[in-house]
Amino acid sequence: MDPTLLLWALAAILVVVGILGTVLPILPGAVLVFLGLLVGAWADGFNRVGWPSLTLIGGLAVLSYAIDLAAGSLGARKLGASPRAAWGALAGGIVGLFFGLPGLLIGPFAGAFLGEWTVRREVRQAGRIGLGAWVGMVVGAAAKVALVFAMLGVFVLAIFF
Numbered sequence: 001m002d003p004t005l006l007l008w009a010l011a012a013i014l015v016v017v018g019i020l021g022t023v024l025p026i027l028p029g030a031v032l033v034f035l036g037l038l039v040g041a042w043a044d045g046f047n048r049v050g051w052p053s054l055t056l057i058g059g060l061a062v063l064s065y066a067i068d069l070a071a072g073s074l075g076a077r078k079l080g081a082s083p084r085a086a087w088g089a090l091a092g093g094i095v096g097l098f099f100g101l102p103g104l105l106i107g108p109f110a111g112a113f114l115g116e117w118t119v120r121r122e123v124r125q126a127g128r129i130g131l132g133a134w135v136g137m138v139v140g141a142a143a144k145v146a147l148v149f150a151m152l153g154v155f156v157l158a159i160f161f
Contacts, residue, residue: 007043011036015152022064022148023141024101030061033148037155044159053158057151064147067140069093075136076112081129088115089133108133 014036021027037057041049073090081089092111096103113130117123 004043007039011040011043014039019148022145030064030144030148030151033151034058034061037151040155049155049158053154057154060147060151060154064144067143067147071108071136071140071143073108073112073133073136075108075139076116076129076133078136079129079132081112081116081132082119084119085112085116085126085129085133088112089130089136092133093137104137105134108137 014032016036017027018029018032018034018036021029021032023029034057037049038054041054069090071093073086073093076089077086088111089108090111092107092109092114093104094107095111096105096107099107109130112133113126116129117126120126
C-alpha cells in the first residue's frame, strides 16, 4: 500500500478524533488535530503546507489550551468574583481534568464557589460566582471548537492556495 495514502489516513483519523476531543474532555482535541495536520503536511512533503502555516496552527492549538484553563476563572471575574474565587475556578478546572466530564463540569463551579465562600461567607453570592465560572467554561469550550476549525481552515487554505 502507498505510504502517502497511509499518512493521509492517519492524518484524517487524528483530525476526526481531535475534533471529538474538543467536546470530550478525555481527549486532547487541539493537540490531536495539530498532529493530524502535521502528518497531513508531511504526507504532502511539506510542499503546500509549510512551517509558517504549521506554526500558526500550533499557536492556535496552544491558545485553545490557554482559553480552556482561563475560561472559568474569567467567567467568575466578570461577575465580580474575589481573586480567591477566580483562582478557585482555575484550580477546580485543573483538578476537574482528572475526573473526566463530570470533573470538568463541576470543577470550575466548585472551585469558584469555595473560593468566594471563604471570602464572603454568602452562599447565594458564592453560587452566583460559581455559575459565572461555569458559563465562562461553556464559552471557553465554544471558543476551543472555533479555534480547532480555524486550525483546519488554515490548513485547507495552505493546501489550496
